Amino acid sequence: MHHYARSRAWCEWEDFAQWPARALAMLADPGEQGRLPPFHLLSLPGISAADQRDCADQWMAARLAASADERALLAREFASTDLLAAPGPGPATRRLRIGYLSCDFHQHATALLMVEMLEAHDAADFELHAYSHGADDGLGMRQRLARCFAQFHDISGLDDLQAARAIHADGIDILVDLKGYTAGTRTALLTYRPAPLQVSFLGYPGTLGGGFCDYLISDHFITPQDRAGDYSEALACMPHSYQPHGRSMALPPAPSRAAAGLPEQGLVLCCFNQAYKFTPAMFDIWCQLLAQVPGSVLWLLHSDQAEGNLRQEAMQRGIAPHRLVFAEDQPHAAHLARLQLADLALDTSPYNAHTTASDALWAGVPLVTCAGETFASRVAGSLLRAVGLPELVTHDLVAYAALAASLATDPARLRALRLRLAALRVHAPLFDVPGHARSLETLYRAMWARHQAGLPPAALSLS
Known part of the structure; x- marks a missing residue:
């Protein structure tokens, strides 16, 4: 899979069409599982x-088998301490202890999303513990x-x-994993069951499988109830x-177009997702939009590996390579400032923009998305609904291309949409951190409460 991962990151698409079938074949092959x-x-x-x-x-089963003896040892050890005794009323005077597990307690997308929410937690009822397995980048977020x-x-x-022993000794009631199967993960730690309840939240847009995580924090758009069987966790829907x-972060003033490396005139289409989320079909649509709107540019995040390949792909689709403009990585505040220069954000599918999408909406930039059937493919749709723009959610690439083209070729409609977003975002539930x-x-x-009553995890909903 190393070749595949590199090909996606570099946008080397020669054999892209073969990869889904290869992946499914690996899942079906007992020797590859x-x-x-x-x-x-x-x-x-x-x-x-x-x-x-x-x-x-399959991924977790292979790793559970390798650690079976260690997990059995810890299960006996934890039971002997009586900290995880049979469910029953807990100490009436103690706050609920929530542990957050991550390597991203620094200037990272997850931290940027979470920090105000963590600051808004009710300290009278909840005692928060961080379990960090990542370095401090020295930028102040830690x-x-x-x-x-x-x-x-x-x-x-x-x-x-x-x-696991340390988390258990701290008496954590609910351990929240913020990584899943992403870079730097230590999700396997949850297989030792250091806490009575274990939750997956925010970092990984999908199921962890394996039956070791009790709940997945989601919402009804991302995980409709009739798809609950696709997740090993019980769905807890916001x-x-x-x-x-x-x-709380006020938008800094936007720089000039020239300072951002953009042409002074012309429509600015943007996608600041990582290049591994790009697909040939999506890039086809983006190049069609560039062809339909003379003078327009596509603003992308700089990638040493992918930039040359994307320019070549644009040329093959009849688009001059200079119409792809690549933005260097910048601190979050500077990025939010420059984002305001974009006219329309274009989402990727089947792996949507997540933090990138909510940043665009906060910066006042409308986003067009295509919602699929997986968690990762429905996140931007969830964000658009929560900000009050459900009409920007499409459900197939034909509709996505049509909606993007109708906005890109109608300046008055796009201006009206931006004004509406500017009014909505001030009070939208999407940005209501408390x-x-x-x-x-x-x-x-x-x-x-279910745990105390001796009940198994079950679907929970607040709507």
Whole structure:
């Protein structure tokens, strides 16, 4: 799979059409099962949520088998401490202890999404613990995040067994994994069951499989109830969107177009997703839009590996390579400032924009998305609904292309849409961090109440 991962990151698409069939063949081959990383399936077209669950189940089954003796040892050890005794009423005077597990407690997309929500948690009823297995990048976010927690635990020097013991010894009630099968993950730590309840939230847009995680924080658009069987976790659905995004950061003034490397005139279409999310079919549509709107440009995130290949792909589609403009990575505030220069954001499918989408909406840039059937393919649709623009959600690439073209070729309609977004975003549920924190706390309480009553995890909903 190394070749595939590199090809996606570099936008080397020569054999792209063969990859979905190859992935499905690996899932069906007993000799290959457990070798396909679940993350690789998120950006492949033609892969269902059920396929993604099969992959996650196989991936984790292989690793559970390898750690069976260690897990049995810890299960006996934890039971002997009586900290995880049979469900029953907990200490009436103690706050609910929530542990957040991640390597991204620094200037990272997950931290940027979560920090205001963590700051809004009710400290009277919830005692927050961070379990960090990542380095501090020195940019200040670690210190801001640390103030949100009763205790900030650095477990980077502990192996999974030691970390599980530490989490268990802290008496964590609900352990929330913020990574899933993404880079730097230590999700396998959850297989040791250090907490009575374990939750997947925000970092991984899909099921973890394996049956070791009790709940997945989602919403009804992303995971409709009739698709619950595609997830090994019980679905805990927020009332609007599962994704938090603060509104406390005021938008900095936009730079000039010249300062951002953009032409002074012409429509600016943008997609700041990572290049591995791009597909040939989506790039076809983007180039068609460029052909339809003279003088327009497509603004993308700089990638040393993909940039040359994308320019070549544009040329093959009849688009001059200079009409692709690549933006260097910038600090978040500077990125939000320049984002305001875009006229229309174009989403990727089947792996949508996530943080990138909510940033665009906060910057006042409308986004057109194509919602599929998987978690990763429905996130932008959830965000658009939560900001009050459900009409920008399409459900196939033909409709996506048509909607994008109708907006790109109608300046008056696009201006009206931007004005509407500017008015909506001030009060939209998508950016209501206190409301999001209260809803999440309500879900945590409901999970814990079921546990105390001796009931298994079950679907929870606040809407």
